[in-house]
Amino acid sequence: MRFVFVLLALVFAVSASAVEEKYDFTNDEQAALFTELTKELRCPKCQNQNIADSDAVVAKDLRDKVELLVKEGQSKDQVIDYMIDRYGYFVHYQPPVTPATILLWILPGLIVLGGFAFIILRQKKAAQKASWSERDEQQLQKLITRYKRKESA
Structure with a gap:
């Protein structure tokens, strides 16, 4: 009987633990830039939610792309321009004045x-x-x- 309770507790503990994405960068500047960009870029699928907080698949893809671009050494403006070219002005919280x-x-x-x-x-x-x-x-x-x-x- 104890074995069943321990087994159930382990199953619930494993399923309750959240998966946290871990992004590794070569320096703190890249990590700070990544964090800044993910908070500044909006999820195309979610309603007014940035890609840092979104659980949508497209937000995960955007985070991965931002990570890749930051690791390549691109600047903040270059990453934002790339995202705008791909997803339109909606993806950026601060659209340009037109x-x-x-x-x-x-x-x-x-x-x-x-x-x-x-x-x-x-x-x-x-x-x-x-x-x-x-x-x-x-x-x-x-x-x-x-x-x-x-x-x-």
């Missing part, structure tokens, strides 16, 4: 300003329509006079 990205930042502000301008112009137009003119005053006096005549008759 006309499309500028439009994404400016367009909401322009829409808000346009909305305020529309509201102000609409209020001015309504205020002009609601203003009391001399003609309106004359019409009111005519109506009051007619009403008084009908009342006295």
Whole structure:
């Protein structure tokens, strides 16, 4: 009976232990660069998760490729450029400024300003329509006079 419990405990202990990837580098600079890059590159499959934290297969492949490129002596910018060329701007958390990205930042502000301008112009137009003119005053006096005549008759 003890043997079964020990066997079950060993099975659960082995299955519960997580597999941690170990990357070996020739110096600390390469290890630091690898860590920085894996935290800065986004997993193409995961929703807003970097490749350092992702368990996806593609993230593992990206980590392995980053390791290879760092060991080859490529710089941070070269590795990022390689990943962008292969996976697009989505793979990097800090995409470059392009006309499309500028439009994404400016367009909401322009829409808000346009909305305020529309509201102000609409209020001015309504205020002009609601203003009391001399003609309106004359019409009111005519109506009051007619009403008084009908009342006295």
